[in-house]
Amino acid sequence: MKKPPAYWNKAKKILSKKDKVMAKLISNYNDGSLITRNDVFYSLCKSIIGQQISVAAANSVFLKFEKKCKGKINSKNVNRLSILSLKGCGLSKQKAKGIKELANKLISKEFQPHLINKMSDEEAIEYLSGLRQIGKWSAEMILLFTFNRPNIWPLQDIGLLRAISNNYKTKYFPPKKILNKLYKKFSPYCSVATWYLWRSIDDEPIQY
Numbered sequence: 568m569k570k571p572p573a574y575w576n577k578a579k580k581i582l583s584k585k586d587k588v589m590a591k592l593i594s595n596y597n598d599g600s601l602i603t604r605n606d607v608f609y610s611l612c613k614s615i616i617g618q619q620i621s622v623a624a625a626n627s628v629f630l631k632f633e634k635k636c637k638g639k640i641n642s643k644n645v646n647r648l649s650i651l652s653l654k655g656c657g658l659s660k661q662k663a664k665g666i667k668e669l670a671n672k673l674i675s676k677e678f679q680p681h682l683i684n685k686m687s688d689e690e691a692i693e694y695l696s697g698l699r700q701i702g703k704w705s706a707e708m709i710l711l712f713t714f715n716r717p718n719i720w721p722l723q724d725i726g727l728l729r730a731i732s733n734n735y736k737t738k739y740f741p742p743k744k745i746l747n748k749l750y751k752k753f754s755p756y757c758s759v760a761t762w763y764l765w766r767s768i769d770d771e772p773i774q775y
Contacts, residue, residue, distance in 0.1 A: 569602040569603070571600030572601060572603075574756065574759075575600050575759065578717065578756035578759040579593050581756060582753060582756055582759060582760055582763075585752055586752060586753070588734050588735060589753070592734070592763040592766065592767055593763055596763055596766040596767070599772050600762070601711070601715060601759070601762050602715075603712060603713055603714070603715050605713065606713070607680040608640070608641060608642055608670070608673055608680075609640050609641075610708070610709055610712060610713045611669055611698070611705070611709060612632070612640055612645070612666055612669070613629060614701070614705040614708050614709065615665050615666055615705065616632060616658065616662065618700070624657075628656055628658060631656035632653070632656040632658070635648060635652060635653070635655075635656055636648075642671075642673040643670075645666060645667065645669075646667070646670040646671060646674060648667070650667060653666060662700060664699065664700075665698075665699040665700025668698075668699045669700075672698065682694070683695070683710075683714060688710060688716055688718065688719065691706065692710070695709055695710075703723060704723040704724060707719050707724075711758050715758070716758060717756055717757075718754055718755045718756065719757060719758045719761065720750050720753070720754075720757035720758075720761065721761065726765055726768060726773075727764055727765065728740055728741060729768060730765060730768045731745070731749065731764060733767065734764065734767055
């Protein structure tokens with residue numbers, strides 16, 4: 568079983584003291600934690616596939632994509648696949664091009680994931696957003712799930728906004744004032760707060 572990030576238990580204690588709602592969520596969902604696959608290419612492919620479609624649809628497409636890669640999702644296997652073959656998994660032309668280009672950039676070392684470790688969150692988001700089909704939301708998911716950065720607060724994520732609305736009894740979408748207030752309260756552990764807020768609306772822990 569994969570271990571949680573080194574900061575996880577400390578973050579739970581601090582968040583529980585700072586916020587009553589968070590204390591309740593942490594108590595209710597004490598059966599898991601954020602983990603990492605430690606595989607940037609895999610996670611980026613999953614993120615691209617999942618854009619703007621339902622979780623169920625994304626899972627269906629991803630299984631077909633994994634089968635095309637013969638069970639091993641890596642840049643070499645994807646590079647061998649044609650755009651037409653990728654579209655056959657249920658991917659749009661733009662998503663297929665994005666995944667194909669990502670594989671090429673990894674092989675040519677134009678994209679070097681190890682450099683992200685030395686970047687700030689803002690620098691890493693900008694670096695990842697330079698990839699085709701990767702915007703701020705996808706970049707934040709990579710920082711959260713693959714690199715386990717502790718203070719990611721992905722306000723473009725509909726699930727997070729819905730969870731905040733449900734748990735803090737605000738209108739949907741939550742006012743910017745409340746989002747900023749929660750960011751300040753949860754920092755430097757917004758990633759942990761985000762994970763628990765997601766759990767409050769989805770029994771299955773999210774993983775990219």
